[in-house]
Amino acid sequence: MLSSTWRRRSTRAVVAVGAAAALVLTGCSDKSTSSGSDSSGTNGAGGLSIQPLLQVDQQGKEVPKADAATAADPAGDGKATCAPGTAIAMAGALTGPDAALGINIVNGVKLALDKHNKANPGCKIELKQFDTEGDPQKATQVIPQIVNDRSIIGLVGPAFSGETKATGKILSDAGLVSVTSSATNATLTQNGWTTFFRGLANDDVQGPSVAKYLVNSAGYKKVCVIQDNTDYGTGLAKSITEGLGAAADPACAASIKKGDKDFSATVTKVAAANPDAIFYSGYYSEAAPLAQQLKSGGVKAVFVSADGTNDPQFVSQAGSAAKGAKLSCPCGPAPEKFAKDYEALNGQAPGVYSVEAYDLTTILAKGIDGGKVTRPDLLDYVRTYDGAGLARQYKWNPNGELSNALIWVYEVK
Secondary structure, eight states: OOOOOSOOOOOSOOOOOOTTEEESSOOOOSOOOOOOTTOSOOOOGGGOOEEEEEEEOTTSOEEOOOOGGGSOOTTTTSOOOOOTTOEEEEEEOOSSTTHHHHHHHHHHHHHHHHHHHHHOTTOOOEEEEEEOTTOHHHHHHHHHHHHHOTTEEEEEOOOSHHHHHHHHHHHHHHTOEEEESSOOOGGGGGSOOSSEEESSOOHHHHHHHHHHIIIIISOOOOEEEEEOSSHHHHHHHHHHHHHHGGGBOGGGOEEOOTTOOOOHHHHHHHHHHOOSEEEEESOHHHHHHHHHHHHHTTOOSEEEEOTTTOSHHHHHHHGGGGTTOEEEESSOOOOHHHHHHHHHHHSSOOOTTHHHHHHHHHHHHHHHHTTOOSHHHHHHHHHTOEEEOSSSEEEBOTTSOBSSOOEEEEEEO
16 A cells, blocks of 8 residues: 655654654654454544454455464574674654554664664664655655665565556665555556565555455445545555446445545545445545444444554554454454563554564665675665565565565455
């Protein structure tokens, strides 16, 4: 997921992180939440939380989840050595209205490096955080800072599709491996970049998978597709609409702008159509008021959305209107031990993309432990990697897409 083309304002208290603030894994966000095990969500209004239902393939059929017991351990054998100052970076939105998504990611990176560094006194990998605010224009100023810092040999990010689209060539030209835990726009791997690897399914996988689940398993016969105007929102909406086929009612399809808060016209259109479900393709900052206004407008249809909405902030901001919402995501739920360790380190429960960020950081750390301490060597290591993580098996095709990508369906309850 994740793209943005808008200017962002901070709407809640989050940790403000400077664009080039280097950390060696100390401190954590001031956002405090709580969660049960194996969940991407946190307790919200009335005790509601986002809970995993099932994992589906591209036919919308349920498949078993990954076995966490076989996942790679960032601690390794504890014998790794590397030069002081060896670093990886994280780039994404750490401030602004969708900062929760970036914070989920950077906290997953922190956990993997914390485990690695405690176990390997001879190789302390540093983390350098860069706040793009999810803004493509700002990212074009931030990513060159990463490229020009020769201590950085790998990047987790960029987080949003729009900023990735704007900076992928810069990273590719620099030969810096870029592993994203969240940017899902399908076209990103069609640009000829040689250093970009996506750690989860893209929107062209998510769309058909979720659409077939909604029609064949959930039994929805009429769905209104509403999209925002971001790269993420428009791309996913197109994929979902195509996958729904005749179930997608064009008479109630609607578009909104990022930053909108008044959805009265859309609510009127949807109410008149009386659909079984609404699929919203966008982010939680608009999904929450949209869900509230649909409910207050008398719409009884199930609210369905994807990874841009699959965040505890959706539940917090939508309140009781979030109850019963189904939220898809190419991201996997947090296993119990991971969730416990994550919260102990970061002071908050894991969220969307936390597990993927942890897995991808673990892969970079394993490469460094194996002596891949230059940009070309670490890039080659990732390119040929094949191993299990907490979320899934990680093995990439030559274009940087996963060889096998699956989708999770969650529910607010």
